[in-house]
Every structure is written in C-alpha cells, then in structure tokens.
Amino acid sequence: MVNVRDLPERELLYGHKACPGCAAGTVARLILKVTGERTFLAYPASCLSTVTSIYPQMAFAVPSFTAPFAATGAVLSGMAAAVKAKKMQDVTVLGIAGDGGTADIGLQAVSGAVERGDRILYVCYDNEAYMNTGIQRSSLTPYGAATTTSPAGKAGGAIGEKKFKKNLFEIMVAHRIPYCATASVANIADLLGKVAKAKDTDGPSFLHIHAPCPTGWGFAAERTMEIARLAVESGLWFLAEYQDGRVTLNYRPKEFIPVREYLKTQKRFRHLGPAEWNVIEEQRDREWAVISGRWEPAGREKA
Amino acid sequence: MTTLSKDLAASRQFISANDAVSYGVRLCRPEVIAAYPITPQTTVVEKLSEFVANQEMDCQYVNVESEHSAMAACLGAALMGCRTFTASSSQGLLYMCEMLHYVSGSRLPIVMMNANRTVAAPWNIYGDHRDSIAMRDAGWLQLYVESAQEALDTVIQAYKVAENHQVMTPVMVCLDGFVLTHTYEVVKVPSQAEVDRFLPPYAPTENRLDLAAPKSCCISVSPEWQTEYRYKQHAAMQAAKKIIGDVDAAFGAQFGRRYGGLLEEYRCEDAEYVLLMMGTIAGTARLVVDKLREGGVKAGLVKIRSFRPFPREEIVRLAQGVKGIGIVDRDISFGYEGALGTEVKGAVQGAAPAINFIAGLSGRDVTKDNIEAMYRKVIDLARGQAEEEIQFVGLRWEQW
Numbered sequence: 001m002v003n004v005r006d007l008p009e010r011e012l013l014y015g016h017k018a019c020p021g022c023a024a025g026t027v028a029r030l031i032l033k034v035t036g037e038r039t040f041l042a043y044p045a046s047c048l049s050t051v052t053s054i055y056p057q058m059a060f061a062v063p064s065f066t067a068p069f070a071a072t073g074a075v076l077s078g079m080a081a082a083v084k085a086k087k088m089q090d091v092t093v094l095g096i097a098g099d100g101g102t103a104d105i106g107l108q109a110v111s112g113a114v115e116r117g118d119r120i121l122y123v124c125y126d127n128e129a130y131m132n133t134g135i136q137r138s139s140l141t142p143y144g145a146a147t148t149t150s151p152a153g154k155a156g157g158a159i160g161e162k163k164f165k166k167n168l169f170e171i172m173v174a175h176r177i178p179y180c181a182t183a184s185v186a187n188i189a190d191l192l193g194k195v196a197k198a199k200d201t202d203g204p205s206f207l208h209i210h211a212p213c214p215t216g217w218g219f220a221a222e223r224t225m226e227i228a229r230l231a232v233e234s235g236l237w238f239l240a241e242y243q244d245g246r247v248t249l250n251y252r253p254k255e256f257i258p259v260r261e262y263l264k265t266q267k268r269f270r271h272l273g274p275a276e277w278n279v280i281e282e283q284r285d286r287e288w289a290v291i292s293g294r295w296e297p298a299g300r301e302k303a
Numbered sequence: 304m305t306t307l308s309k310d311l312a313a314s315r316q317f318i319s320a321n322d323a324v325s326y327g328v329r330l331c332r333p334e335v336i337a338a339y340p341i342t343p344q345t346t347v348v349e350k351l352s353e354f355v356a357n358q359e360m361d362c363q364y365v366n367v368e369s370e371h372s373a374m375a376a377c378l379g380a381a382l383m384g385c386r387t388f389t390a391s392s393s394q395g396l397l398y399m400c401e402m403l404h405y406v407s408g409s410r411l412p413i414v415m416m417n418a419n420r421t422v423a424a425p426w427n428i429y430g431d432h433r434d435s436i437a438m439r440d441a442g443w444l445q446l447y448v449e450s451a452q453e454a455l456d457t458v459i460q461a462y463k464v465a466e467n468h469q470v471m472t473p474v475m476v477c478l479d480g481f482v483l484t485h486t487y488e489v490v491k492v493p494s495q496a497e498v499d500r501f502l503p504p505y506a507p508t509e510n511r512l513d514l515a516a517p518k519s520c521c522i523s524v525s526p527e528w529q530t531e532y533r534y535k536q537h538a539a540m541q542a543a544k545k546i547i548g549d550v551d552a553a554f555g556a557q558f559g560r561r562y563g564g565l566l567e568e569y570r571c572e573d574a575e576y577v578l579l580m581m582g583t584i585a586g587t588a589r590l591v592v593d594k595l596r597e598g599g600v601k602a603g604l605v606k607i608r609s610f611r612p613f614p615r616e617e618i619v620r621l622a623q624g625v626k627g628i629g630i631v632d633r634d635i636s637f638g639y640e641g642a643l644g645t646e647v648k649g650a651v652q653g654a655a656p657a658i659n660f661i662a663g664l665s666g667r668d669v670t671k672d673n674i675e676a677m678y679r680k681v682i683d684l685a686r687g688q689a690e691e692e693i694q695f696v697g698l699r700w701e702q703w
Contacts, residue, residue, distance in 0.1 A: 063517045
C-alpha cells in the first residue's frame with residue numbers, strides 16, 4: 001500500500017494541455033509520484049504525448065521519449081537493456097500508452113517485451129478509443145459506443161461499436177507475467193498500491209487503467225471520477241491483479257447497479273435503449289461468470 | 304572498458320562476409336544488440352549471439368519479435384547512450400522503415416548491416432539493391448561494400464563516422480546477399496587492442512535520456528521549427544562527406560587498407576568509357592576493365608561506396624573528359640530509371656552521354672560478358688550510335 005501522505009509534493013508531470021477532466025493526465029501524474037525522479041519514460045503517439053511534449057515545452061520532469069506508435073514495448077526493452085549495460089541501479093523503465101497503442105498497434109511489441117522478461121513497467125490508460133485522432137474505435141471500445149468510425153448512424157440501424165471489449169488483462173495473464181493488474185482512476189488508493197507493486201517487480205509488470213474521457217465519451221469534465229466509479233459499480237470494469245500465478249479480484253460489488261445508470265451518463269451511449277442495455281447486461285453477466293469460474297476462489301476471500 | 308579474457312588477437316581467417324561483419328561488430332564493442340532473423344542476414348546475428356553466449360562480448364543481446372522492434376529496441380538503448388547494432392534485409396528492412404526515419408531524426412548513431420536482397424512480390428530471397436534503395440530517403444548513411452574484408456573494415460569505420468559529433472547519424476552497411484554475405488574469403492581480423500585505439504568508447508552528445516538532465520526526446524515540433532531540424536539533418540549528412548574520407552584515410556594509416564572514402568576509382572586516370580556501380584559487381588568489372596585495357600580501350604570503373612551522402616562533386620570531376628558513361632543499377636524505380644542512374648545523370652548534367660543498365664535483379668548473375676557488352680554499348684553510344692537510355696541487361700525478349 002501507498003500512503004498518500006508519503007507521496008512527494010513535487011510534480012513530475014506539470015503544466016500539460018489535456019482537456020479538463022482528462023483521466024489520462026491524472027493517471028500519469030499519480031504514477032510518476034510513485035515511480036519518482038529516477039524514471040525513464042516512453043509514451044507513443046497518444047493524447048499523452050500531444051498534451052505534454054510540444055517543442056519547446058516539456059511537461060514531464062523525467063527523461064522522456066515519444067516512442068513510435070507500434071513500438072513502445074520494444075523501446076522499453078532497449079531502455080531496460082541499456083540499464084543493464086550501464087549497470088544503473090534503482091531506476092524504473094516506464095511506458096504509458098493508450099488503449100489503441102497497447103491493445104491494437106502496440107500489442108506485438110508489448111507481448112514481446114513481456115515474454116522477454118525485461119524489467120519494465122507498462123501502463124495502458126484505457127479511454128476506450130483513439131481519442132487523440134478524434135475518437136475512433138479501438139479493440140477496447142465497448143459494445144454500443146458511438147465513435148467516429150463506429151457511428152450510431154441516422155437510420156437507427158447501427159448501434160455503434162458492434163463487438164465487445166477485448167480482455168487485455170487476461171492476455172497479459174496468459175503471458176504468465178510476474179505482475180499485472182487492472183485499476184480505475186476512481187480508486188486512487190488501489191491504483192497507487194498497484195503502481196508500487198509493479199515498480200518493485202523484478203521483471204515485466206503491466207497495469208490496465210480505466211480512464212474516462214469527457215471529450216470522447218461526452219460528459220461534463222467534473223464527472224470523471226463519478227463515471228469511473230459507476231463503471232466499477234455496474235460491473236462494466238473490474239479491479240483485479242495477477243501475482244504469483246494467481247488472480248485476485250480486489251473488489252466485487254455486493255450487487256451491480258443497472259448498466260443503464262452508467263450508460264446514460266455519456267453521449268456515446270445515448271442512442272441505446274432497453275434492448276441494447278439488456279445485451280450489455282447479459283454480456284456483463286457472462287463475463288463475470290467466466291471471471292468467477294476462473295478467479296473467484298481467491299476473490300471471494302476478499303469480497 | 305572491460306577486458307574480456309578472449310579479446311581477439313590479430314589473425315587471418317577464412318570466413319564468410321557475414322562472419323566478417325560479426326567480427327567487425329564484436330571488435331567495436333556494442334553494448335546492446337537487438338535483432339530478428341532473416342535470410343541472408345541470419346548468420347551475422349547467430350554469430351554475435353554466440354560471441355555473447357561465450358562471454359567473448361560484454362553486450363546485452365535482445366531477441367525481439369520483429370524487425371520493427373529490433374530497431375525500436377536499438378533506439379531505446381541508443382537514447383540512453385549505448386552503442387548499438389542490428390542487421391536486417393529485404394522484407395525486414397521494409398518492415399523497419401518507420402523506425403529508420405525515427406532513428407535518423409532522433410540523431411542516434413546506430414550502425415546496421417543490411418544483406419541486400421530483393422523485395423517481394425514475386426517472392427525471391429536473392430540479392431539486389433531494391434531494399435536499401437527504397438530506404439534512400441530515410442536519413443541514413445548508406446555504404447555499399449565489395450568484399451568480406453571491406454565489410455569488416457567498413458563496420459568499424461561506420462561507428463567512427465556515425466558517432467562523430469558533426470554527423471550523429473545512423474549508418475547502413477550494405478552487402479550483396481549471398482554473392483557476398485555467403486562467400487568465404489581470407490580476411491584479416493585486426494586485434495581488439497588495435498580497434499580500441501581507432502574507435503574509443505561511444506561519447507554521446509547531450510541529446511540523450513539522462514536522469515541528471517531530464518529532457519523530452521523526439522518531442523513534437525511544429526511547422527515553425529521542423530524545417531530547422533531537417534536542415535540540421537541535411538547539414539550533418541553533407542558534413543559526413545568529408546568525415547567518411549577522413550575516417551577511411553585514418554583507417555588506412557593504421558590498418559594499411561583503405562577504400563577511397565565516398566567512392567573508389569579503378570583505372571580512371573585517362574579513362575574514356577566509365578561504368579559506375581555499387582557492391583560486388585565492381586569485383587567482376589575490374590577484370591573486364593583490365594581485359595579492355597589490354598585491347599587498347601581506355602575503360603575505367605567507379606565503385607560508389609557511399610550512396611548517401613552522394614559524392615556529387617567527385618562524379619562531376621570524373622565525368623570531365625569522359626566520352627561515355629554507363630551506370631549499373633541493381634534496382635529499378637518503376638516508371639523512371641535506376642536510382643543510381645538518376646543520381647549520376649543528375650550530377651553530370653549531360654557532360655557525357657549515358658546509358659543506365661538495369662542488371663542483377665533478384666540474384667540474376669552479372670557475368671564478365673554482360674559487363675563487357677555494357678562497355679561496348681557505351682562506346683557505341685559515344686560514337687554516335689543510337690542506344691536505348693535504359694536497358695535491362697540479359698532480358699529474354701531483347702537483343703541481350
């Protein structure tokens with residue numbers, strides 16, 4: 001666990017140009033509070049690069065690099081090799097990438113880096129679409145979400161994104177990665193604790209963080225935390241970690257709130273009605289049945 | 304600098320050009336190698352991984368899952384101030400294309416070997432220059448070599464050029480696939496001590512990731528500044544022209560072998576008919592020049608060693624007093640002509656009549672007879688006979 005009172009006051013991400021209410025900015029700032037000044041950072045083309053690194057201004061106070069979109073994992077491997085070659089001690093090699101840069105174009109490179117066992121900390125902030133280029137769907141866009149490449153359409157026939165969100169956490173678990181976890185920007189204590197564990201992991205670690213986007217999802221800037229929390233409480237996002245070969249569910253709501261209470265907060269879902277809400281609820285229940293079957297023995301102890 | 308128990312002593316070895324590259328790389332003491340296998344490059348990276356496994360090199364060897372990642376990992380390590388190496392070929396080089404621009408724009412002195420092989424389709428694993436020529440504008444220096452010895456020596460020179468603070472630009476050392484990469488020759492392998500004397504440890508500039516002086520590298524640059532970045536890349540490449548020559552001369556002074564810097568002239572002093580080419584074809588063409596000279600024809604050849612930066616001034620000088628020029632390309636830019644043809648013709652600006660020969664595509668043999676026929680055609684052209692400006696050598700459907 002990390003005690004927020006022990007976090008350094010110094011900001012290592014400061015003065016960025018992200019939209020008001022951007023969860024990605026908050027996530028990056030908090031992570032750097034834990035990894036500290038001895039961090040080498042790489043981030044691909046993403047909202048994060050666009051709002052932090054425009055010549056001649058830099059918003060990161062740690063050495064940082066805008067990595068090629070497809071290659072964050074491989075750049076981190078090279079940095080980790082350099083840490084060994086230069087015999088550097090007590091440093092964190094950190095990558096922060098979006099859902100597209102991780103689960104789509106960057107998946108091969110991050111898989112390679114994890115499989116190699118390089119000591120890196122890879123963070124995927126998941127705002128569920130390519131926000132930087134103007135809200136196009138990714139493989140982590142949820143069912144029913146309207147994006148500019150999965151539009152809801154005018155005739156009422158389209159429902160937005162037609163496929164369910166890929167389970168990136170389980171892909172990482174399948175690598176038998178030393179440490180990986182999901183987290184939410186709404187649960188900061190849980191998030192910080194997981195960053196600390198990842199930082200101390202002697203090998204690759206991976207965090208998948210749900211990060212609502214006011215601009216892309218269509219909600220007011222002050223509702224970011226509330227909406228992130230609704231995702232967890234409705235069972236559309238889950239908090240889990242994988243360590244020592246087993247998954248732990250960190251939190252299971254006693255009873256899920258109806259998904260419509262989450263969906264109705266956002267413009268990207270406003271074309272959906274009871275029929276689609278049911279599809280989403282059924283899919284949620286199926287996913288949780290799978291999750292429960294695989295992981296629950298450990299999770300129930302905590303619930 | 305670590306002294307390993309197995310530091311190389313000077314020796315003469317009967318090895319392939321790929322092995323010669325591996326020995327050259329080993330002698331340069333890279334700190335990180337990241338590589339992905341592809342024919343005909345593979346034996347280079349196999350040999351290097353063997354050196355590392357035998358603790359004959361003090362180096363982090365990173366097995367990556369693609370060529371794109373190979374160059375990305377080299378980029379990550381070079382950003383942290385490491386000397387790095389990778390090797391590729393053909394489809395692999397094309398797959399890395401994005402990364403090549405990234406590395407040159409980031410001004411990192413990565414050295415890579417490319418085993419020249421054609422690109423699909425149709426599928427073919429044999430040699431021509433279409434892979435590296437397609438990377439002409441990626442901002443890398445491109446050096447083409449003719450022999451295993453030149454390959455080894457050029458790898459060592461490449462680091463010295465790339466890491467020069469006026470250059471700080473990556474270098475691609477190009478070897479013709481199979482014809483060179485898999486041909487065995489007696490190669491003089493210099494001692495580790497000698498190479499250490501020639502090539503000191505890499506001293507990066509402040510353009511690197513450094514905990515003591517945090518910077519954002521590869522930062523986004525607006526239209527307001529991008530031109531200045533590009534100008535500096537161009538200026539560095541232009542500066543490299545002199546440095547390639549200086550490094551080759553210094554290498555010659557220490558090791559007794561030199562290669563002419565940007566280009567090598569063979570019997571060009573009073574030559575009237577000159578063929579220009581890159582890579583191994585020059586080896587065959589020398590014999591043809593000797594034969595033609597015996598028959599009283601004033602033939603000469605120019606082996607372009609550095610395609611980027613391009614030795615324009617040297618070629619302009621050489622073209623003076625020449626009656627005819629032939630440019631041999633192991634590539635073709637569809638819809639125009641061979642890449643070397645374009646460059647040479649652009650440089651000499653009609654000072655001498657020229658034919659662009661497209662030869663040796665996808666491993667097609669280029670024989671002494673082929674080359675002699677090229678000279679004959681250049682002579683015919685110089686004497687006023689009509690000749691096609693672009694000719695595919697050995698084409699089944701024409702008079703070759």
